[in-house]
Amino acid sequence: xxxxxxxxxxxxxxxxxxxxxxxxxxxxxxxxxxxxxxxxxxxxxxxxxxxxxxxxxxxxxxxxxxxxxxxxxxxxxxxxxxxxxxxxxxxxxxxxxxxxxxxxxxxxxxxxxxxxxxxxxxxxxxxxxxxxxxxxxxxxxxxxxxxxxxxxxxxxxxxxxxxxxxxxxxxxxxxx
Numbered sequence: 358x359x360x361x362x363x364x365x366x367x368x369x370x371x372x373x374x375x376x377x378x379x380x381x382x383x384x385x386x387x388x389x390x391x392x393x394x395x396x397x398x399x400x401x402x403x404x405x406x407x408x409x410x411x412x413x414x415x416x417x418x419x420x421x422x423x424x425x426x427x428x429x430x431x432x433x434x435x436x437x438x439x440x441x442x443x444x445x446x447x448x449x450x451x452x453x454x455x456x457x458x459x460x461x462x463x464x465x466x467x468x469x470x471x472x473x474x475x476x477x478x479x480x481x482x483x484x485x486x487x488x489x490x491x492x493x494x495x496x497x498x499x500x501x502x503x504x505x506x507x508x509x510x511x512x513x514x515x516x517x518x519x520x521x522x523x524x525x526x527x528x529x530x531x532x533x
Contacts, residue, residue, distance in 0.1 A: 363508070389415040389465075406477035408433040416503075448510030466505060468521065472496040485533040 395406035477490030502516030 380403055391415070404479040404481070406475070406479065406488070408475045410473045411471070413468055413470040415468055446477045466503075467501045469503065471520065485531065487529040488532070489529075490528050492528065494524040494526070495521060496523065498523040 372491045391412075391414050393410075393412040393414075395408070395410050397406070401405050404419045472495075473474045474493045474496050475490055477488050480489065500522075502519050504516070504518035506515040506517055
């Protein structure tokens with residue numbers, strides 16, 4: 358296995374080694390589609406405002422070790438596990454080695470899809486208008502993971518955090 362790649366100023370790797378094994382030098386993620394939409398309508402006779410927003414995006418995070426894209430495939434650090442076993446660092450001057458669990462760009466998290474809704478009513482009194490509205494965020498209460506466990510072991514890729522649960526907001530706006 359040869360090593361390839363190049364290092365940058367912000368690279369987390371040891372300068373004596375390249376970043377990636379040669380077989381992973383050409384990195385492609387393929388098509389990652391985003392779908393977003395917004396619709397609003399005012400019911401004229403009763404002055405009722407209806408609006409909704411929808412978005413569906415690929416896995417939003419990039420919190421995996423040594424992964425600069427939205428891919429979950431990455432590299433795992435070996436040295437900390439060895440150090441805890443030995444109770445000391447390996448030996449001075451030896452660089453930390455990385456190995457790939459999956460080809461970068463091969464694994465992705467779940468898509469994040471969310472629908473938000475707003476219902477509002479305009480109340481007119483003289484020249485002033487009061488808008489009373491109810492907002493519902495995450496209408497269908499999706500629970501897509503947005504943070505995964507990056508440490509290698511029995512909990513690797515377990516969800517650490519999920520999308521915020523359905524949320525209601527009541528608001529009023531007074532225009533004069």
